[in-house]
Amino acid sequence: MNHEELFTLLKGFITEVIGEEFVEEMDITPESSFTKDLEMDSIEIVSFSEKIKAHFGDQIDFTGWLSSMDLDQLINLDLRMIINYIYECQ
16 A cells, blocks of 8 residues: 555544544644544544554554654654554555
């Protein structure tokens, strides 16, 4: 998958997690931060990561990648960082 396809896929996962009514009010871009822009809480981020795990399986250790980050990195996590990580793992 290329970067644009990954963005579309992940945006779909975000929509499933936080609800279409909230997504319609947001301008989701690759630069969107999960905590600041999308206002996702920890439970929603876990649900999002489970969707990534279910879709990609063992091909991507998303949970391991997240657990290697410090708190500031997690707070500033944006969609582009995840797209780049998944792209590199393919």
